[in-house]
Amino acid sequence: MAETIYTIPINEAFEKQEGCPFCRLRRELEASSLEYIMGPALMEPDVRMETNRRGFCARHYGSMMEMKNRLGLALLVESRLGEVSRLLEKSLSMEKKLFGIRKQEASVGEEILNATSSCFVCYRIEVFEEKYISNSLSMWRKDPDFQEQLKKQPFFCLKHTGALLEKAQSALTDKEYAGFRAALMTVNMSYAEKLTGDLRGFIKSFDHRFAADGLTPEQQSSLDRCIEFLAGKTI
Ligand SMILES: [Zn+2]
Numbered sequence: 001m002a003e004t005i006y007t008i009p010i011n012e013a014f015e016k017q018e019g020c021p022f023c024r025l026r027r028e029l030e031a032s033s034l035e036y037i038m039g040p041a042l043m044e045p046d047v048r049m050e051t052n053r054r055g056f057c058a059r060h061y062g063s064m065m066e067m068k069n070r071l072g073l074a075l076l077v078e079s080r081l082g083e084v085s086r087l088l089e090k091s092l093s094m095e096k097k098l099f100g101i102r103k104q105e106a107s108v109g110e111e112i113l114n115a116t117s118s119c120f121v122c123y124r125i126e127v128f129e130e131k132y133i134s135n136s137l138s139m140w141r142k143d144p145d146f147q148e149q150l151k152k153q154p155f156f157c158l159k160h161t162g163a164l165l166e167k168a169q170s171a172l173t174d175k176e177y178a179g180f181r182a183a184l185m186t187v188n189m190s191y192a193e194k195l196t197g198d199l200r201g202f203i204k205s206f207d208h209r210f211a212a213d214g215l216t217p218e219q220q221s222s223l224d225r226c227i228e229f230l231a232g233k234t235i
């Protein structure tokens with residue numbers, strides 16, 4: 001059952017064959033995580049403890065502001081603020097007790113930095129993404145149709161290529177890993193080769209001697225597509 005939860009979205013993302021399938025899954029995870037926290041999970045005590053502890057990053061506070069549920073967001077922020085106030089109070093009492101000890105002051109700063117660098121939504125995305133990656137590797141092991149589907153993808157961005165290969169090294173046997181790596185690299189190398197040609201055509205169009213030649217749609221979109229390949233398209 002648990003496996004099916006992850007298998008269905010993976011299959012759906014791979015069927016689309018548009019861009020990196022894991023970037024697509026990540027964008028969907030971000031949208032569903034925001035809907036989850038601003039919807040059914042908003043008043044759940046267990047989830048509230050988690051959001052109080054982790055807080056949110058500036059980007060996801062911004063996304064929640066756009067979701068037009070100001071009361072819900074205000075309730076989340078109020079509890080988080082309570083948690084942060086306790087942290088500040090704690091740091092003040094520690095400082096009083098250990099007045100003049102710089103080392104202790106530094107660790108308080110570290111604690112505050114930790115409190116501002118975590119995010120409930122980012123964390124939830126990471127947890128699910130890890131499951132998508134490990135599940136897609138077990139699908140590769142068991143399902144020849146999925147192997148064919150993987151080979152038909154236009155490309156995998158470098159971030160997800162790295163994450164897949166890293167996980168594959170421990171999740172697959174040596175023989176499986178060699179087959180998986182070859183399939184992934186074949187997809188990416190042929191895409192990178194075509195992309196480089198398109199980008200060169202795009203660059204050439206800035207030279208007035210070739211200005212009249214016009215650009216193909218592939219050349220026109222090549223810069224966007226290069227960035228997507230190099231850095232992913234997770235937003
Ligand atoms: Zn990606």
Ligand SMILES: [Zn+2]
Nearest residue numbers: 057060119122
């Ligand atoms: Zn975040």
